[in-house]
Amino acid sequence: MYLSRLVRLPKKPFTELDYVRHMPKEYVERTKRTIPRKVFGGRFGAPDVKRWVIHPDDYEPTHQRPWEHDVIGKSLERENQYHSAKLSNKHFELRKSKISRIPEEQWTFFPGDLVQVMVGKDKGRQGTVLRVSRDTNEIFVEGMHCKLEEELKGVEKIGIDKVMSWKEQPLRVDKNQVKLVDPNDNDTCSAKWILNDSKSEYIRVSERSGFEIPIPSQAKVTYEYIQPDKYIEVENKDTPAAIVLERTYVPKLCSFEEEINETHGIKEQSQPQPTYWY
Known part of the structure; x- marks a missing residue:
């Protein structure tokens, strides 16, 4: 009964789609x-x-x-x-983070999203999210909010010319430095999570227009695969999904030890000692 309830729970992409x-x-x-x-x-x-x-x-x-x-x-x-x-028995002052992480159910930015920069020299320009950092509430937008930085520091000491390149700098989500783009009218918006019509999954919608903002496929990329349906199982290492989903548990009115003894035909000769509760 409890298993069937868990299976019917709606999916929450904001808790599943993370780099770890x-x-x-x-x-x-x-x-x-x-x-x-x-x-x-x-x-x-x-x-x-x-x-x-x-x-x-x-x-x-x-x-x-x-x-x-x-x-x-x-x-x-x-x-x-x-x-x-x-x-040395000395006082060590702990660094306490001044950034309060946005709760998972309120996080709405994922790699591949179309966003608009709201600050800096690129204010008003739209770009694609490269990666996100939930711990610091920051995202990186491709080709936006860049800074000229040195590629390899200290290479001049070994006779190599210094190489400079433009690198994207983080943008704070909690300070509204970047906003999602509503696919309905290509204007900025805030998003929220609501249940779909079948009550099976949370979807991301624009608070202004109510239009659904689909999650990009780039958000599902991991270190193991680009797309989940194209993952190649390794023979003799990966357990096939059909075997994992097979329901083999049969509830019995006995302890784990008694069930093992019954399975292997072992007869328990010892008698359990009485226990007392005070």
Whole structure:
């Protein structure tokens, strides 16, 4: 009964379409360095004491991915400072992020969306979203809001000429620096999530016109495939979808151990000891 209810729950694209949806959460947290280094448990009912690699409150999100080279280098440097202060019994002031992340049910920007820049020299121009950063509420628009930056820093020391290129800079969504374009009239709009007519999935619509803004196919691109329907399963490694969706569970009025014994024909000889509750 409960399984059938879960199957009928409407799909929520705003929670599924993210750059880490096909990456283990443990890996992302490990690259952020916000994991316990050691947990001191067994404290006679008292809560566990955790010694962090980097305290979660000290993590400062950026528009770069946590596993990029520059971000990892800064995280390792911060980790050394944190543990040096702990070993020296000195005060270590935690950095608290000043950016409050937009809730998932209110996020409406995805890669491939047509948007309009509202600030800067490109104000009024429309472009396509290259990538998004939900942690910092920022997006990058292709060819818009660019800045001339050096490609490789320090190459002049080894006799290579300095190379400059234009790079897109982030635009803040929470500060209305960029807005979605309504496909009905190609004008700016704000969007919201509503249930479709069949109540099976949330769709994105314009608050001004009520016109549906479809999610672009680029938003579904992952590190494993460009489109989900074109993913090639690896033989002897990927479990086929038909086997995964096969319902094999049969509920029984017995414990897990009793069910295993019954399946393998094992007769339990020992008698369970009585238990008492005070």
